[in-house]
Amino acid sequence: MSDTNHILVIDDEIGICEGVKRALIPTGYRVDATISSTEGLELIRKGHYSLVLLDVKMPEASGIDLIGSIHAHDPEIVCIIITGYATVEMAVSAIKQGAYDFLTKPFSVDDLNLAVNQGLERRRLSLEARRTTAAEAESRKLAEEKSRLEELDRAKKQFIRLVTHELQSPIDAIQSYLNLIRDGYVSPDQLPEIIEKCAARADEQRALIADLLELGQMETLTTQRTAALVRLEAVLREVLDSIQPRADSRKIKIILQVEPGIPPVLADPGQCRSLWLNLLDNAVKYTPENGSVTVRLRAKAGVIVGQVTDTGIGIPPEERARLFTEFFRARNARESGVRGTGLGLVIVKRIVDGLGGQVAVRSEVGRGSTFSFEIPAGMDSLEERK
Numbered sequence: 605m606s607d608t609n610h611i612l613v614i615d616d617e618i619g620i621c622e623g624v625k626r627a628l629i630p631t632g633y634r635v636d637a638t639i640s641s642t643e644g645l646e647l648i649r650k651g652h653y654s655l656v657l658l659d660v661k662m663p664e665a666s667g668i669d670l671i672g673s674i675h676a677h678d679p680e681i682v683c684i685i686i687t688g689y690a691t692v693e694m695a696v697s698a699i700k701q702g703a704y705d706f707l708t709k710p711f712s713v714d715d716l717n718l719a720v721n722q723g724l725e726r727r728r729l730s731l732e733a734r735r736t737t738a739a740e741a742e743s744r745k746l747a748e749e750k751s752r753l754e755e756l757d758r759a760k761k762q763f764i765r766l767v768t769h770e771l772q773s774p775i776d777a778i779q780s781y782l783n784l785i786r787d788g789y790v791s792p793d794q795l796p797e798i799i800e801k802c803a804a805r806a807d808e809q810r811a812l813i814a815d816l817l818e819l820g821q822m823e824t825l826t827t828q829r830t831a832a833l834v835r836l837e838a839v840l841r842e843v844l845d846s847i848q849p850r851a852d853s854r855k856i857k858i859i860l861q862v863e864p865g866i867p868p869v870l871a872d873p874g875q876c877r878s879l880w881l882n883l884l885d886n887a888v889k890y891t892p893e894n895g896s897v898t899v900r901l902r903a904k905a906g907v908i909v910g911q912v913t914d915t916g917i918g919i920p921p922e923e924r925a926r927l928f929t930e931f932f933r934a935r936n937a938r939e940s941g942v943r944g945t946g947l948g949l950v951i952v953k954r955i956v957d958g959l960g961g962q963v964a965v966r967s968e969v970g971r972g973s974t975f976s977f978e979i980p981a982g983m984d985s986l987e988e989r990k
């Protein structure tokens with residue numbers, strides 16, 4: 605930090621150096637002086653000067669040329685030029701180089717004091733302005749951070765509210781069915797249907813808990829810890845084995861279009877399974893009987909592209925933006941009677957984001973949807989994560 609009262613005089617006339625000292629020291633300034641511009645620059649680099657008085661004409665260098673070097677060291681040092689003859693050109697050139705003012709020899713003690721005081725006042729104001737700007741930027745940053753945290757907190761609270769509600773409703777339903785049975789309101793012929801309803805709600809609850817566990821796990825496990833080079837095609841074929849019976853029972857044809865030689869991705873194998881499972885599960889469950897689901901897998905320029913296209917109910921355009929938020933289900937999906945908790949796509953997006961990839965949707969109501977993802981190929985992402 606520079607000393608407000610510390611002044612340096614660089615002038616090859618020893619008389620000027622002494623004169624300035626005599627004039628300024630009694631008014632409370634600390635003054636150093638040198639007749640050499642080289643030594644002057646050295647003192648500036650080592651010292652903490654607020655103001656420098658510079659002679660224009662010196663054997664080693666012109667005072668005007670020194671201003672650049674002084675300001676490179678500290679832009680807030682006030683430079684005042686001392687000159688034997690003041691011309692307009694010289695004044696313009698000095699100001700252009702960053703001089704604050706100039707004094708013409710011979711000058712009075714009053715002239716000197718006035719120039720020095722004004723120069724230091726300018727410096728004080730400029731430092732204050734700089735501090736205010738920095739403080740403003742800091743407080744803006746803090747305000748932004750605060751609103752980001754508030755938003756996060758709000759989203760978390762909303763998530764907990766939704767989870768609680770979603771966990772509560774199947775239990776409430778099962779409990780009221782059980783109460784009906786216990787209190788004798790269910791005839792023996794109604795019993796199988798009620799038991800079926802209970803079982804369906806219990807299944808729903810289990811699926812929700814499984815999704816929640818998966819989401820929770822994703823937050824604690826880092827990809828690095830569980831990452832391996834995974835072949836998406838092999839995982840896809842495994843997942844298809846488990847989906848196929850469901851597709852067959854609804855006469856939905858699954859078509860596979862896989863390019864040969866797809867490179868592996870660096871990922872958690874369980875997450876890759878979950879990625880395919882959620883996309884295929886949706887494609888099959890939101891496609892009416894006799895439809896088809898086409899799965900494509902290809903590689904392009906360092907990324908693996910996966911695509912699941914169905915001939916299903918589609919997603920209304922106004923609802924597409926909310927697809928990847930917790931518990932969101934489009935109106936047509938809810939009205940179709942197909943069960944779901946609205947967490948599958950959240951899981952998909954988190955997995956793909958975690959792998960540095962992207963998810964996209966194209967859809968037309970009543971005609972079908974295409975969900976696609978792009979993930980960096982294993983070797984490339986391995987290089988990037990090093």
Ligand SMILES: Nc1ncnc2c1ncn2[C@@H]1O[C@H](COP(=O)(O)OP(=O)(O)OP(=O)(O)O)[C@@H](O)[C@H]1O
Pocket residue numbers: 811815882886887890914916917918919927932933934935937938943944945946947948949950973
């Ligand atoms: N292939 C699709 N065709 C039509 N709508 C879809 C499709 N995939 C997703 N959706 C819509 O997006 C919503 C969210 O999907 P998501 O997989 O997150 O939840 P879900 O299938 O309802 O429940 P689950 O958590 O059991 O997967 C669905 O409810 C549905 O409205």
Ligand SMILES: [Mg+2]
Pocket residue numbers: 882885886944946947948949
């Ligand atoms: Mg789903």
